[in-house]
Structures are given as structure tokens and as C-alpha cells.
Amino acid sequence: MNTKILIIGACGQIGTELTHKLRTIYGTENVIASDIRKMNTDVVNSGPFEVVNALDFNQIEHLVEVHQITDVYLMAALLSATAEKNPAFAWDLNMNSLFHVLNLAKAKKIKKIFWPSSIAVFGPTTPKENTPQYTIMEPSTVYGISKQAGERWCEYYHHIFGVDVRSIRYPGLISWSSPPGGGTTDYAVDIYYKALSQGTYECFLSSETKMPMMYMDDAIQATIDIMKADADQIKIRSSYNLAAMSFTPTEIAAEIKKSIPDFEITYKPDFRQQIADSWPASIDDSSARKDWGWKHKFDLTSMTQDMLLHLSKQ
Incomplete structure (x- = not known):
């Protein structure tokens, strides 16, 4: 059976690039992009596009049946800030949206689900450095709480109903092709947009706030690799830790200065500082590296x- 893909939330930061990449691999006609509204973007204009509300089970089920969908990538979400x-x-x-696709897979209407989790599942009590795959998870944000609950449900649907759901915990993602x-x-x-x-x-985090980051090219590759494995x-059915690099605002600014010597950064932390901390x-x-061969390509300099x-x- 042909792979037919539905991407829900295709106009978002990750969805945009994922759609283009999947279309080059599986053929434009086999990748149905969808989002809550039709925007004038490449994703909408370059192949099949459907307007869908991720909260409407019947709409999603209809698309799955009409397009004979095998794989769903559920990228719709309200992010941390x-x-x-x-x-x-955000909770809703x-x-x-996750329950809708899990239930479609449970009913054998789709074969495979990709659902992204996030480093937001961790919290202030989690070990900060080299955070293990299995560790204390006490998220302190709405986003993190929903992702942590989602991980548990993914694992449950896999163990109880045999649903083939796959997930990675994205770190911070950096891309030139779609705005934050x-x-x-x-x-x-x-910071790159403003530097140019x-x-x-003016950074909304303090100068030494170190966070795990990844270039979008690597994140897209990881997403496709885990689905192809x-x-x-796939030994872990909650979500896999994923990493490439960690840096502070000071370090990224220093890297930019190599190309733009006059670049200046100032710091004015806001409510997002507490989330980052x-x-x-x-x-x-x-x-992830052991089970399905994950490898990142980009470091801070090459990114x-x-x-x-x-x-x-641009």
C-alpha cells in the first residue's frame, strides 16, 4: 500500500518545512497539508491542501477516508510562551487533537502517527546537564504539562491497542524559512533576523541562559528517520530525547559577530526567563542514536x- 500522508498544522514553523521535505520524498500528491485556515503560503500553493480544525474529529476522519491516509503527522499545538x-x-x-489521531489509529483507520513532544516535559527538578531519557519530569508550564500527559497517552495506546505512534522531544528549533x-x-x-x-x-533571556537547540534541517531529518525506521x-513509545547543541545568548552573539563584527546584544529578561530556567x-x-541511528549535522558555527x-x- 502506498504511503499517503496527512500533516495537521502544516503552516506552522515545523510543519512548513516538513511538508516540503515529505513531498520531495513521497511525491506532492501523496502529502496532504492541512491547517485551521488557508494562508497564501508555499505549503498551501504547492500541493494538496485542506482546511481542518485539529479539534474536530469528524473533519480529520473525513480527510483520512477521502485521501486514504496511512500516516498522520500531528504538528498542531500551542507553544510554550x-x-x-x-x-x-492550549490544553484543549x-x-x-492527539486523542483524535490516536483513536483513528486504534480503529485501524491509519497505520502510523508522528506526534512531537518537547524538552518542556522536564521541569525545575530535572537534572539540568545531560538530562537522561528517563528522569524526574515535573513540568511547570501548560505546554510542558500537556506534552508530558501526551507522552503517557502515546505509550498507553501503543501498549494497550498496538498503535504505532512515534515521538521525539524537540529542543529549541532554529529556522530561516519560517518566523518564530x-x-x-x-x-x-x-537574533539572526535582527542582526541582519x-x-x-534585545534578548528576552539573560546572557548565560543555556538551552538545548537544533537547526531545523536536523529536526526534520530526525522526524523522517524515526518514521522510516x-x-x-522504536523501543521507546513515550518520546525520545533528541539533541544537537546547547548554547547561551552570549555564545550565539559571539558567533554572529564573526560575520557581523558591529553586532550588539542587550538583555531584558521577561516572563520567558522563568520558563527557560x-x-x-x-x-x-x-x-535515539542507538535505537534508530539518529545523527545531527549542524553545530553552532555551521548553523x-x-x-x-x-x-x-531574503
Whole structure:
């Protein structure tokens, strides 16, 4: 049977790039992009697109049946900083959209699910450095609470109903092709834009706040790799730790200065500082590397060069 993919939340920061990549691999007609509204973007204009509300089970079920979908990538979510402003809606969206696709898989209407988790599942009591795959998880944000609950449900549906659901805990993601989406790690995207357009950046985190980060190219590759892996390689059905690099605002600014010597950064921490302080500084992802062969390509230097190259062209 042909792989037919539905991406829910295709117009978001990850969904945009994931859609393009999956279309190059599986063919444009086999990758159905969907989101809550039709925007004038590449994703909408470059292949099949459907308007869908991730909270509406019947809409999702209809799309799955009409397009004979085998794999669903559920990318719709309210991210950390945005979720704190609207906790009830964040919980509703992040949890019920997941139940909808898990239940479709339980009913054998789809074969495979990708659902992203996040380093937000960890909290202030989690070991900060080299955070283990299995550790204390007491998230202190709405986003983190919903992702932690989601991990438990994914594992439950796999063990009880045999649902093939796969997940990775994304660190902060950095991309040149789509603007930030309301996350606490967004500073590491915005800083490149401001460095090129204004030569200065006011950071909403303190200078030594170290967080795990990843270039979007690596995150997309990991997402595709875990979905391509044989089912018996996926030993963890909650979510895999994933890592590439960890750095502070001071370190990213120093890297930018190599290309833009006059660049200046100032610091004015806001409510996102508290969120960042509750997250790990670095991640142990040895399980993902061992089980399904995860490898990252980009470090801070190569990512900075690539970001500045692409953004200066824009």
C-alpha cells in the first residue's frame, strides 16, 4: 500500500518545512497539508491542501477516508510562551487533537502517527546537564504539562491497542524559512533576523541562559528517520530525547559577530526567563542514536553560517 500522508498544522514553523521535505520524498500528491485556515503560503500553493480544525474529529476522519491516509503527522499545538496566555485552549488543542489521531489509529483507520513532544516535559527538578531519557519530569508550564500527559497517552495506546505512534522531544528549533511561533527558544531565531536588519538585538533571556537547540534541517531529518525506521527499532513509545547543541545568548552573539563584527546584544529578561530556567541545559539522546541511528549535522558555527547566508538572500 502506498504511503499517503496527512500533516495537521502544516503552516506552522515545523510543519512548513516538513511538508516540503515529505513531498520531495513521497511525491506532492501523496502529502496532504492541512491547517485551521488557508494562508497564501508555499505549503498551501504547492500541493494538496485542506482546511481542518485539529479539534474536530469528524473533519480529520473525513480527510483520512477521502485521501486514504496511512500516516498522520500531528504538528498542531500551542507553544510554550503562547500557551501560558491561554491555558485552557492550549490544553484543549494539545490534548484533544492527539486523542483524535490516536483513536483513528486504534480503529485501524491509519497505520502510523508522528506526534512531537518537547524538552518542556522536564521541569525545575530535572537534572539540568545531560538530562537522561528517563528522569524526574515535573513540568511547570501548560505546554510542558500537556506534552508530558501526551507522552503517557502515546505509550498507553501503543501498549494497550498496538498503535504505532512515534515521538521525539524537540529542543529549541532554529529556522530561516519560517518566523518564530511563540516559543521560549524563539530568541535564537529572532537574533539572526535582527542582526541582519538592525545590527542590534534585545534578548528576552539573560546572557548565560543555556538551552538545548537544533537547526531545523536536523529536526526534520530526525522526524523522517524515526518514521522510516522499522517498528521494532522504536523501543521507546513515550518520546525520545533528541539533541544537537546547547548554547547561551552570549555564545550565539559571539558567533554572529564573526560575520557581523558591529553586532550588539542587550538583555531584558521577561516572563520567558522563568520558563527557560525550568528547562534542561543539555540533553542525553543516546537512546535515539542507538535505537534508530539518529545523527545531527549542524553545530553552532555551521548553523550560524547557513542562517545568515539564507536570511541575507531574503
